[in-house]
Amino acid sequence: MPAPNPGTSQQVRIALGDRSYDIAIGTGLLSQPAAWEGLPRAAAALIVTNTTVGPLYAAQLRAALVPHYRQVHEAVLPDGEAHKDWQTLNQVFDALLSHGCDRKTVVFALGGGVVGDMAGFAAASYMRGIPFVQVPTTLLAQVDSSVGGKTAINHPLGKNMIGAFYQPARVVCDLDTLATLPERELAAGLAEVIKYGPIADMxxxxxxxxxxxxxxxxxxxxxxxAVRRSCEIKAYVVGQDEREAGLRAILNFGHTFGHAIEAGLGFGEWLHGEAVGCGMVMALQLSRRLGLVDAAFADRVTRLVAKAGLPTRGPDLGADRYLELMRVDKKSEAGEIRFVVIESPGRAGVRGAPDDLVRQVLADCTR
Amino acid sequence: MPAPNPGTSQQVRIALGDRSYDIAIGTGLLSQPAAWEGLPRAAAALIVTNTTVGPLYAAQLRAALVPHYRQVHEAVLPDGEAHKDWQTLNQVFDALLSHGCDRKTVVFALGGGVVGDMAGFAAASYMRGIPFVQVPTTLLAQVDSSVGGKTAINHPLGKNMIGAFYQPARVVCDLDTLATLPERELAAGLAEVIKYGPIADMxxxxxxxxxxxxxxxxxxxxxxxAVRRSCEIKAYVVGQDEREAGLRAILNFGHTFGHAIEAGLGFGEWLHGEAVGCGMVMALQLSRRLGLVDAAFADRVTRLVAKAGLPTRGPDLGADRYLELMRVDKKSEAGEIRFVVIESPGRAGVRGAPDDLVRQVLADCTR
Structure with a gap:
């Protein structure tokens, strides 16, 4: 991992050859003209946001973009993971097409992870790809989902099953937007911040x-x-492995169990970060049962997860249902579930585990 | 352009760095074991085909794949451009998910351009990208749509509006499959063959x-x-400009007018190749009115289009409707329609044209 950036610089670079870009991190960025300069030139921009974030920040972003684009359109989507589906995605296509947007149009994703995922996949697919900019307004999106080019929508049979690797032209993290974040969403974001510790940086x-x-x-x-260090670690990992052929999978620590919780309860019942927080606890217990880490380490991280206000016990879906849901995880191969485990504190890996060990973990960690 | 390949070799290479692949052209390939060796290894394959082609060739392809994949699944889609939509695409996702297909699963697109476009976009999007192989069974797909990685579905407001640039791992053109092609589809394929002459190779x-x-x-x-020379020219153009930043647009000769015909009549009323044939006649007349080619050249190509059994006059949608439909073409920029014109016999370019000139062309070339 790279050493922490000691300076006051608020730029983190994602190095991916001709798909490289910067993450700008700071306060007042939404209204700072410099944050919006040097993007691809176009006649039109489309702000994709949702019914919660739009009323708070869309006018500010629009004012910042008007000097750069002759037309600034808006698509306001319903809020929440439950809407991360084709039907809602199509609202973005409808907006692009009804405004006659051409293949130079720049899409701005103003919101949390769901908005970023959908605006990103829409940009990846519209006319086979138009530029887009991530403007994450939640902690979770700023430290994780807006960085690295993963975009997707859900399918009734699995989370993030339909999508693209498609890098943004820039990520602008205005920390001021975190002021309006509900407490529950702040905690959800902290789950992804905590994640970087056990997998990469003690x-x-x-x-x-x-x-x-x-x-x-x-x-x-x-x-x-927290945002800068998280982005530095993510930038390093994504720069090594953009399309998740290997290393990048460690960023999914807690996500295999977490996705099962989300899918089992119905998307949107738990926040993604809540499911990841609990999923990390389960993955730590699995690592312990595999003899990789000791109980003290698992307990230490679990205490931090709890302190952040996150659940540490999963819903009782039944072990069979958990296993069934985890088998359709994207990391699975030929029906074998692949878990991200902690190999030693600060280092993660991907491996299979015997079903009975997983059942023990689920017995320990569910209500 | 490259010189024609004088040998009997039936391989054409698409050179795109780590996304390079071969087009195999020949007879008896469907049942030739060598045609299916060396593809990405996986536990499962999914044959995507349609209700017309499936009964003719799916069993043959399945038999060829069974030695290589533990499971060979099938998704049989309704036939026709009218079904190139999200709903039909979703049948491919449903098949992949219901069979528990992982991210190594290889998709085989067995059919014409519509099947190739949908199977390709499904492969591009499923778990953010899984390998796929094009097995085109129509002349049009063999000489054009299966090569070069363009995949897409239609939106009610425009053709091929939602898709991806996503290269196959291989293209296998078995010429035997052309024996069962309806006459009208053979002619439609010839439109794309003829296209390569005026744009690239007199x-x-x-x-x-x-x-x-x-x-x-x-x-x-x-x-x-015809298939080999068409693929050689297409391979050269795509190798220069994979994502259509410039040169590749010449492959859309006849397609701006053609797409307007397809959309105006409703997708599926005319075959894509029929619309392109007629669109080439219109684009030639536009080139003539722009002073780029003489009437003799335009007439020469028009005669060949007619001889191939293709329409040379468009439906009377009204010039306003044609212009409106062409403004949402993907080549348009800031509302200006960009036409592929013949700059001189054997050489194409992209340019705008005054509306009144386009109206004259439409008056000449519609019923």
Missing amino acids: AFLGWIEANIDALLRRDAAALAH | AFLGWIEANIDALLRRDAAALAH
Whole structure:
């Protein structure tokens, strides 16, 4: 992993050859003209947002974009993971086509992970690909989903099953937008922040433990550091393995169990970050039962997950249902579930596990 | 353009770095084991075909694949451009998910352009991309749509509006499948063969004129040459410009007018190749009115289009409707329609044209 960036620079670079781009992290960015300069030139821009975020920030973003684009259109989607489907995606296509948007049009994804996923996949697919910019307004999106080019929608039979690897032209993380984030969503974002510790950076895990109270009260400096360090680690991993042929899978720590929780309860019942928080606890218990980490380490991370306000026990779907749901995970191969486990504190890997071990973990970690 | 391949070799290479692949052209390929060796290894394959082609060739392909894949599944779609929509695409996702297909699963597109477009876009999007092989069974698909990685579905407001650039792992053109092609579809395929003459290779245009009768009676040697030379030219163009930033647009000769005809009449009323044949006549008349080619050249190509059994006059949609439909073409920029014109015999370019000139062309070339 790269050393933490010690300076005050608020740019993190994703190095992917001709698909490279910067993540800008700071305050007041939405209204800062420099944040919107140097993007692909076009006659039109489309802001994709949702019914919650739009009323708060769309006018500000529009004002920032009007000097750059002759027309700035908007598509306002219903809020929530339950709407991350084809029907809602089609609202973006309808907006692009009804405004006569050409293949130079730039899409701005203003919102959380769901908006970013849908606006990104729409941009990837419209006329086989038009430029897009991520403007994440949730902690989860700023530290994880807006970075790295994964876009997708859900299918009734599985989460994020239909999508594309499609990199944005830029990511703009305005920390001010975190001020309006509901507490539950802040906690959900912290799950993805905590994730980077056990998989990649034990010093960062220590820092999060020392600063969890500051993060929960939205201390600006603490949030800035958490977002930047998370993006640095993600940038490093994605730069090594853009299309998840290997290393990148470690970013899915907690996600195999987590996706099963989300799908089992119905998407939207738990927030994605909540399911990941609980999924990390399960994956830690699995790592412990595989003899990779000791109970003290698993307990340490579990305490931090709890302190962040996240669930540490999963819903009782029944072990059979969990296993069935996990078998359709994208990491599965020929029916074998592939789990991201902690090989040793600060280092993750991907491996299979005997069903009976997984059943023990589920017995331990569900209500 | 490259010189024609003088040998008997039936391989044409698409050179795109780590996305390079071969087009195999020949007879008896469906049942030739060598045609199916060396593809990505996987536990499962999915044959995507339609209700017309499936009964003719799916069993043969399945038999060829069974030695390589533990499971060979099938998704049989309704036939026709009218079904190139999200709903039908979703049948492919349903098949993949209901069979528990993982991200190594290989998709085989067995059919014409519509099957190739849908199976290709499904492969591009399923779990953000799984391998696929084009097995085109129509002349049009063998000489054009199966090569080059363009995949898409239609939107009610425009043709091929939602899709991806996604290269296959291989293209297998078994000329035997052309024996069962309806006459109307053979003619439609010839439109795309003829296209390569005026845009790139006047010697090939002369060859087509000399061999049009042999092509129409499905002479095997003539078809083999037509497919190979078409693929060579397409391979060269796509190798220069995979994502249609420039040169590749010349392959859309006849397609701007053609798409308007298809959309105006409702997709499926005219075959795509029929619309392209007529669209080429219109684009030639536009080139003539722009002073680029003389009437003799336009008439020469028009005669060949007619001889192939293709329409040379468009439906009377009204010039306003034609213009409106062409403005949403993917080549349009900021509302200006971009036409592929013949700059001089054997060389094409992309340019705008005054509306009144286009109206004159439409008055000349519609019933």
